[in-house]
Each structure stands twice: as structure tokens, then as C-alpha cells.
Amino acid sequence: MKEIDMEITLSTTKKTKPQADKLEFGKVFTDHMFIMDYITGQGWHDPRIVPYQKITLDPSAMIFHYGQSVFEGLKAYLTSDKEIFLFRPEKNFQRLNKSNERLCIPPIDVDKVLEALKELIRVDQGWIPDAEGTSLYIRPFVIATEPYLGVAPSDRYQFIIIMSPVGSYYKEGIHPIRIAVEQAFTRAVNGGTGEAKTGGNYASSLKAQEVSDKEGYAQVLWLDGIEKKYIEEVGSMNVFFKINGEVVTPALNGSILPGVTRDSIIELLHHWNIPVSERQISMDEVYQAQKAGTLEEAFGTGTAAVISPIGEFLWQGEKLSVQNGETGELSKKLYDTLTDIQNGRSDDPFNWITKVEQKVIQN
């Protein structure tokens, strides 16, 4: 077990853990959290694990005004052998640093932060649920904390990790969702922040989501901000199409989030010798394929849902069914393969798993 030089203050009280069958996404948090501070000139300092507690900031703290923030989402899984697995966590912290760069936030030390996360997980290891489909959702995030109203990068930040035991993100599970192609609102554009995981991208997406929700659609499909023609993402997921045997996902063009699940799926498909290409794909191409009967599958991918099959698109008033609204074979195989690796039910041929060594359990 690698040592990291940090202070650990244990909670004197323990919260009641929710029942495994009553887990909701992101509402209940574990007993502890990790915090680290940044001040210009001093760098990142004072890494510490403390009891889960509220954050106290001046009302002029920049996070409340100018949205300088980034975050990540990953999961810890408890295998049937009671081992604790993380899925490609270094990818998340590397991506955090890319987001940091775009948002003018100083980079973190990926190795040190990963060690800190492992220690936090050990401290709260009793919080990882073990029922089918459950996991411990991990939310690292950085916020600008300098108390100053000037529009400029903050000279103070906090990096924080909180954790929440979760069931499936979508209450409907692996069942396909219905998607509305967004025509009015734009998620991101080249030169903007689309490829960074920053709060503003999510804030700006809420309105389109609200509108599509009223019309009975679970998520929106985002088109490019320039021509409103090319597909970018679905809700807060990456998106894949299987057309005439070929799997297609939009190329990372600067306005698309480089998903860890997206990357893993591309690697899996290569491994299986299934043709996969990262390229520009228009909604018109998807429409033509659906009409021609060659649109075989469509699915969103992300850490929360892993794979989210798409059963129907609404585009320009027309409903386009995919796989008769059923989960496709490839979607199912990808979901099973990824979740089997994540939960230790199968081998890990790609070295995606990081095991968290455990302390002797005391409770």
C-alpha cells in the first residue's frame, strides 16, 4: 500500500447506510470526503480526509459568480470476492487536468490524487454496496474559492472528492430510452468548453432537457452548433450507431466530451474485430439508414449508465424507431462485457481495473 502524506480525521458518528434496493443516484453520501487546497504561490497543499461536512465560502467566492469549476465521475465496485475495483481511474484524473487546462485551473498530481482516492475508499469501504448493478459513485470536483468579483482566474481553489452509493442511474435499467433530436438549443461549439467537464456545459443543457422531458423524451440528441446537422452527444453521454454492420461514433472534434466508456467501447470493438469508426455523422445519415432498414442499433455511453440503448428518435416531428424499441444484441453484449469486467465477473484483458487494497474491516 503506497503511502500518501495526508491527515485523516475520522468521523465520530456514522450515518445510516441506505438499503441496497432503495439506492438513488447522488442523494446520500458516505461518512468522509477528501479535500485539498490551492493558493497561487503555494500550489496544491494540505490534502486531508475529513468527516463529510458542509463547505463554507464567502458569498463573493468566484464559484458563485463565474462558474470556474470542473468535475469527474467514476465508480468503485465490490466484486463477489469482496475485492474493490476501480475502472480506469487514471483516465478520469487525466481528463480532469484537461478540463482544468481549459478552465485556467492549475493541474492536480494524478498519481497522488489517485492514492488519496484509494485511501478515502478504504476509510469508507463499508459504504460500497454489493447488490447487482450497484456501485459507489465517486465525484471529484474543483471549485474556484477566491473572494473577488473581478472576471479573472481565481487564485484559490478546493479539490474535493465525495462518494455516494448508487443503484442504476436510469431507473428503467438497460431498457431503451426515447430521444428527441434538439433543434433549437446548442450544447457546445468549437472553441467553447464542450470537451471539458465543466459546470456551464450542464447548466446550459437543462433547458433543452426540460422541454424534451415535457414531450416524454428521456434525453436530447445534441447536434453541432454550427450547421445543426452533425451528431455530437446524447444528454450527458457519448453516442454510438450501428449502421449496416459498422459502428460509428462522432469523432472528438473539440466540442465533444472524450468519454472513458466511449474509449473503452472503441477498444472492445477493435478487439472483437467489429468495424468501428470515429467520424462525422449527420442526423440525415441516421435518418436515411433508418428508412433503408440499416440502422441496426443506437446507444449512449457514460460512467453512470454504462450503455443506454436508444429505442426511438424524434426528429423534425417524425418518430424513428430503432430495433423496434428493443435492446440490440451489440448494446447488450457491450453492457455485459463492461459491467462483468468492472464487477470482477470476468478477466480484465485490457488492464482496465485498479484494485484498491483493503484495510482490515473493523465493523
Added chain:
Amino acid sequence: MKEIDMEITLSTTKKTKPQADKLEFGKVFTDHMFIMDYITGQGWHDPRIVPYQKITLDPSAMIFHYGQSVFEGLKAYLTSDKEIFLFRPEKNFQRLNKSNERLCIPPIDVDKVLEALKELIRVDQGWIPDAEGTSLYIRPFVIATEPYLGVAPSDRYQFIIIMSPVGSYYKEGIHPIRIAVEQAFTRAVNGGTGEAKTGGNYASSLKAQEVSDKEGYAQVLWLDGIEKKYIEEVGSMNVFFKINGEVVTPALNGSILPGVTRDSIIELLHHWNIPVSERQISMDEVYQAQKAGTLEEAFGTGTAAVISPIGEFLWQGEKLSVQNGETGELSKKLYDTLTDIQNGRSDDPFNWITKVEQKVIQN
């Protein structure tokens, strides 16, 4: 004096006020603040004035993750007759509601909030500086406070007003600034959040600002996100050009903030019978005008700076001088006219001023 039903808790200690000649922008705040809460089903409630104090939130509060926030900026002025003036404050709260609408935040009651602001100003009236060019900067803002990691509109918010005595926003005063035309980064695009005053717009602008700052330019000129051709804003200000006798400012196309100062300038120019048009204007048009010797003036406009003359543009490696880097006649006249109205040094023919009735001063 209109009554508003709210609780006022006065501070038992008073902070030391900064000296008039040492005022910085947005670093020191008055003794009190206004807060109001929102919970779905209950609406906005519990409006109150309390001693200026820190905000305490759960680390899962949505503002830290998904950027759901809006804000405003306006100023209170102390006239030489010791009257307190606000400049078109209803416009700011109306715009706040437009921003709220885009960000899925419930609207506030403009009249009630304006009354609350007046009361807050009365409570802290001793904080309004009276030296030339100084004012009390007022920052209303709304943050999403629900402790939940789902990507959805929050069901809890806080509306807060804090106030800060300020000198001039630009330390150089009314002197012209040098501007770099931004080629790589994009501020906003149609269908995005450009016309809302939300944190994400400012977070995404920091990187371009950082780059131009290193090259010695005070602000960047933002081009449209689609063709990178048409002018949108300058830094966090609206922008005007005087070309061959005509004043031109980009039309409000959905990705430009509808500035209160912008609106006031257009009204002033109409009043003076100076030709002014809100239309699309390309950087190429500005370039051609500069080459032809018809680019007479250029300036940014905003609450903080009022008028900020532009003395030079950097575009595609070429430096374009405006007015030989001096402040133009119209820029100066607009600055003087607006600040004279704001500070009670002249009449108010447009009914732009809201007077804040004062309490008997006790200190």
C-alpha cells in the same frame, strides 16, 4: 417609503471602510447582505437582511457541479447633494429573470426585490463612497443549492445581494485599451447561453483572456461562433463602432448580452440625432474602414466601465489603430453624459434614475 415584509438583522460589529483612494473592484464588501430562499412548492420565501456572512452548503450542492447560476451587476451613486441614485435598476432585475428562464431558475418578483435592494442600501448607506468616479457596486446572484448530483434543475435556490464600494473598474480610467480579436476560442453561439448572465459564459472566456493578456492586450474581441466573422462582444462588454459618421453595434442575435449601458447609449444617440444601427458587423468591415480612414471610434460598454474606448485592435497579426490610440470625442461625450446622469450632475431626461430614500443617518 414602500414597506417590504422582511426581517432585518443588524450587524453588531462594523467593518472598517476602505479609503476612497484605495478602492479596488469587488474585494471589500459592506456590513450586510440580502438573502431569499426558494424551494419547489414553496416558492421564493424568507426575504431577509442579515450581517454579511459566509454561505454554508453541502458539497453536493448543485452550484458546485452543474453551474446553474445567474447574476447581475449595477451601481448605487452618491450625488453631491448626498442623494442616492440607482441607474435603471428594474432593467437589471428584468434581465435577471430572462437569465433565470434560460437556466431553468424560477423568476423573482422584480418590484419586491428592488424594494429589498433599496432597504439593503439604506442599511449600508454609509458605505457608498463619494469621491469622483466611485460608487457602490451591487451584485445580485442566484445559485442552485439542492444537494443532489443528478443533472436536472435544482429544487432549491438562494437569491443573494452583496455590495462592494468601488473605484473605477479599469485602473487606467477612461484611457483607451488595446484589444486582440479572438480567433481560436468562442464565447457563445446561437442556441447557447450567450444572452444570459450566467457563470459558465465567464468561465469559458477566461482562457482567451489569459492568452491575450500574455500578449499585452487588455481584452479580447469575440467573433460569432459559427463563421468567426461577425463581431459579438468585447471582453465582458458590448461593443460599438463609429464608421463614417454612423454608430454601429452588433444586433442582439441570441448570443449577445443585452446590456443596460448598451441600451442607454442607443437611446442617447437617437436623442442626439446621431445615426445608430443595430446590425451584423464583420471584423472585415471594421478592417476595411480602418484602412479607408473611416473608422472614427470604437468602444466597449458595460456597468463596470460605462465606456471603455478601444485604441487598437490586433487582428490576424496586424495592429489596427483607432483615433491614434486616443479617446474619441463621442466616447468622451457618452461617458460624461452617462456618468453625469448617474451622479446627479445633470438632468435625467429619460427617467433612468431611481432615488433611494434615506433613513436618518446615525453615524
